[in-house]
Amino acid sequence: MNNNNNNNNQSSSSASSSPSNPNPQQSTTPSSLNYYHPSPSRTIYSDRFIPSRSASNFALFNISPPPPPPPPSDTSRTEDNSSSSAAYTALLRTALFGSDLGFDSPPGTSDKKSFPVITSPVNRNIFRFKSETKQSLHSLYPFGVDDHSPGVVYIPVKAPRKVPKSPYKVLDAPALQDDFYLNLVDWSSHNVLAVGLGNCVYLWNACSSKVTKLCDLGVDDNVCSVGWAQRGTNLAVGTSNGKVQIWDASRCKRVRTMEGHRLRVGALAWSSSMLSSGSRDKSILHRDPRAQEDFVSKLSGHKSEVCGLKWSYDNRELASGGNDNKLFVWNQHSTQPVLKYCEHTAAVKAIAWSPHLHGLLASGGGTADRCIRFWNTTTNSHLSCMDTGSQVCNLVWSKNVNELVSTHGYSQNQIIIWRYPTMSKLATLTGHTYRVLYLAISPDGQTIVTGAGDETLRFWNVFPSPKSQNTESEIGASSFGRTHIR
Numbered sequence: 001m002n003n004n005n006n007n008n009n010q011s012s013s014s015a016s017s018s019p020s021n022p023n024p025q026q027s028t029t030p031s032s033l034n035y036y037h038p039s040p041s042r043t044i045y046s047d048r049f050i051p052s053r054s055a056s057n058f059a060l061f062n063i064s065p066p067p068p069p070p071p072p073s074d075t076s077r078t079e080d081n082s083s084s085s086a087a088y089t090a091l092l093r094t095a096l097f098g099s100d101l102g103f104d105s106p107p108g109t110s111d112k113k114s115f116p117v118i119t120s121p122v123n124r125n126i127f128r129f130k131s132e133t134k135q136s137l138h139s140l141y142p143f144g145v146d147d148h149s150p151g152v153v154y155i156p157v158k159a160p161r162k163v164p165k166s167p168y169k170v171l172d173a174p175a176l177q178d179d180f181y182l183n184l185v186d187w188s189s190h191n192v193l194a195v196g197l198g199n200c201v202y203l204w205n206a207c208s209s210k211v212t213k214l215c216d217l218g219v220d221d222n223v224c225s226v227g228w229a230q231r232g233t234n235l236a237v238g239t240s241n242g243k244v245q246i247w248d249a250s251r252c253k254r255v256r257t258m259e260g261h262r263l264r265v266g267a268l269a270w271s272s273s274m275l276s277s278g279s280r281d282k283s284i285l286h287r288d289p290r291a292q293e294d295f296v297s298k299l300s301g302h303k304s305e306v307c308g309l310k311w312s313y314d315n316r317e318l319a320s321g322g323n324d325n326k327l328f329v330w331n332q333h334s335t336q337p338v339l340k341y342c343e344h345t346a347a348v349k350a351i352a353w354s355p356h357l358h359g360l361l362a363s364g365g366g367t368a369d370r371c372i373r374f375w376n377t378t379t380n381s382h383l384s385c386m387d388t389g390s391q392v393c394n395l396v397w398s399k400n401v402n403e404l405v406s407t408h409g410y411s412q413n414q415i416i417i418w419r420y421p422t423m424s425k426l427a428t429l430t431g432h433t434y435r436v437l438y439l440a441i442s443p444d445g446q447t448i449v450t451g452a453g454d455e456t457l458r459f460w461n462v463f464p465s466p467k468s469q470n471t472e473s474e475i476g477a478s479s480f481g482r483t484h485i486r
Contacts, residue, residue, distance in 0.1 A: 163417055163427035167458035171204065173197060177222075178434055178453025180349060180366065180393065180409065181266045181280075181307040181323065185438035185451045186235075188228040192249065193440065193449060194235055195457065196223030201237055203249060206442070214252055215245070227268030227275075234289070236275055238265030244277050246289055258294040260285045269309035269318065276318060278306030284320055284330075301328050301337045308363075310351040317377060319361055321348030327363045329377050339380055345369040352395035354420075356402050364392025367410050372423075386423045390414065394439035396448065398463045405462060407450055409435030415450060417462050431458055 175198035176184065184196035193204040199217040204210070217223060217239055225238035233250040242261035247254050260277075267278035275287045284299035284306055299320075308321030318330045320337075325344045328337035341363070350364030350372075359378035365371050370390055374383040390408035397404045402420050413436055415429040438451030446465055451457045 161426075161464060163429070163462050164460070165427070165429060167429075167431060167460050169459040171457040171459075173451060173455050173457050176438075176451055176453065176455050176457075178437065180347070180391075180435070180437060181305055183225040183227070183267055183307075183438070184223065185440045185449065185457070186226050186228050187440040187442055187449065188233070188235075188249075189231060189443050190233060191443055192228075192233075193457075194226045194228065194249075195451070196226050196237070199223060201226060201235070201247075212252065214247060214249060215254065224264045224266045225268045225277075227270060229270050229275075230272060236268050236270070236277075238268050238277060240264040242279060242281070244268070244275070244287065246275075256289065258287055258289075260287075260295045260298075263305075266305065266307055267309040267320075269311050271311045271315040271318075274315075276309055276311070278309045278320060278322075280305040282306065282322070284309070284318075297335060299330055299335055299337075301340075302326060304347075307347060308349040308351040310353055312353045312359075312361075313355055314358070317353075317359075319351045319353065319363070321351050321363060323347040325365070325369070327351070327375075329361070339375075339377055341373075341375060341382070343373060343382065343385075344371070346391075350392045350395040350406065352397045352404060354397050355399050356397075362395050362397070362404060364388075364395050364406060367391040372406060372418075374421075384421070384423070386418075388416065391435065393435060393437050396439055396441045398441075399445035400463050400466045403463065405439070405441075405448055407436035407439045409437065413452070415448075415460070427462070429460060429462075432456070 173195060176195070177198075182196075186194050187206075188194070191206045193206060194214070195202050195204065199219065199222050201214040201223055203212040203214050205212070214235070215237065217237075220241075222240040223237060224240050225236075227236045227238075229235070233248060234255065235247045235249050237245045237247060239245065242259065242263055242265060244258045244261075244265055245254055246256050246258070261279035261281050261283065263280035265277050265279050269276045269278075273288065273290070275289060276284055277287065278284050282300070282302045282304060284302075285295040286297045286299070287295045302320065302322035302324055303326070304323035306320055306322050308319075310319050311317070312319070316332060320328045320330065322328075325342070325346055325348060327341040327344060327348050329339035329341075330336075331338050344363065344365040346366030346369035348363050348365060350362075352362045354360035354362070359376050360383075361375045361377055363373050363375070365373075370388050370392060372386045372388060372392060372395065374385075375381070376383055388406065388408060390412045391410045392406055393409050394407040395404060403426065404418050404420060406416050406418065408414050408416070413430070413432050413434060415432075415436060417426040417429075418424070419426055432450065432452040432454055434453035436450050436452050439448060441448050444465070446461060446463050447459055448462055449457055449459050
């Protein structure tokens with residue numbers, strides 16, 4: 001409403017200033033634009049909604065500013081109006097379409113329905129990207145920018161997060177087995193890495209880089225799995241003889257040995273106070289280290305070796321994967337699976353619960369499957385599937401951002417960082433020459449360690465801190481080179 005009133009007032013003023021134009025509607029034609037001397041008190045605008053160009057940055061478009069209008073006279077006002085209108089029209093045409101489009105006809109005589117086709121590469125079109133776009137934001141405004149304009153907020157563009165493509169530390173791990181069904185690496189909440197090498201377990205303190213030999217099972221036994229308790233310093237060790245040992249890592253002392261399995265124990269998973277073990281004998285045993293019995297319950301359902309076990313973050317659901325290509329979900333009290341997923345076409349070792357969404361479960365299949373699948377255990381539904389192109393060996397979800405990492409075997413031996421739920425690749429990391437069979441994440445959620453049959457452990461900074469800042473982990477990111485783990 002205010003704009004219309006102002007325009008009407010300006011139109012009346014323009015009409016009354018010209019005795020030869022009694023009709024105010026005629027002031028909207030190009031030929032009636034008049035140029036006057038600037039008033040010392042205020043700037044007079046036209047009535048055609050054309051802004052003042054006194055502050056225009058004509059140098060931005062490589063054109064010359066319009067010549068100052070000559071002083072008006074009573075006898076030549078009509079001629080001055082026509083020449084000024086023609087000059088303005090030519091200037092506007094040059095600024096919009098360039099100066100070499102072949103407009104030979106005088107202004108106002110060209111067909112308004114025809115549009116020029118720009119074919120010359122030297123056209124000076126102002127709508128084309130030019131080198132001036134590299135200048136500051138303020139230099140792109142033809143009328144200038146007030147840094148203190150109310151309501152105008154300039155938000156800097158955040159650069160995308162970059163994941164280093166090389167490991168910052170490599171540890172030699174002699175005798176690290178190239179066996180898809182084993183789980184030989186785990187990282188404790190106290191920042192200590194446990195690694196099973198042959199018949200021994202070694203501890204690597206990430207703060208001091210100190211290596212400690214925890215145990216030696218002897219020549220007749222081998223380490224098949226390791227798993228840290230969620231709190232404290234207790235480490236569970238699964239053996240090829242079907243036993244599970246509990247060790248106090250702070251004292252390097254064995255607490256107890258539990259039996260129950262007939263074959264090797266390749267998978268271990270702790271809840272708050274419960275330890276679950278999966279074996280080649282197809283069974284899963286729940287153990288309470290505080291109880292006198294070796295196990296408190298037995299879960300039966302898999303038809304082949306159990307190679308993957310993970311408790312949910314609320315300790316209410318246990319996911320298990322087997323060499324029978326099945327993924328099962330158990331509750332705290334069931335002895336039969338409450339959910340069964342049979343879509344994978346190869347062994348399911350890679351299992352990860354999302355820390356961000358309750359009931360969201362990810363699983364990965366072996367060489368004949370190569371897929372990562374997502375499930376909602378609350379609604380018992382299959383959410384999505386991603387073909388990775390390689391055997392999926394491990395999955396770990398970031399605690400800090402909604403991303404996950406997968407490690408792969410045949411045939412590319414790569415490590416992939418995924419954004420969820422789009423499953424777009426944030427980074428692909430390479431370096432291992434064998435299948436990347438082992439994966440663990442640091443307690444701060446920023447660093448992962450990967451292990452392979454090439455007998456190396458590689459440390460990668462892949463996730464941001466909880467504050468989404470790209471800071472290096474405290475576990476010796478400034479230390480490079482190869483270090484023997486024993």
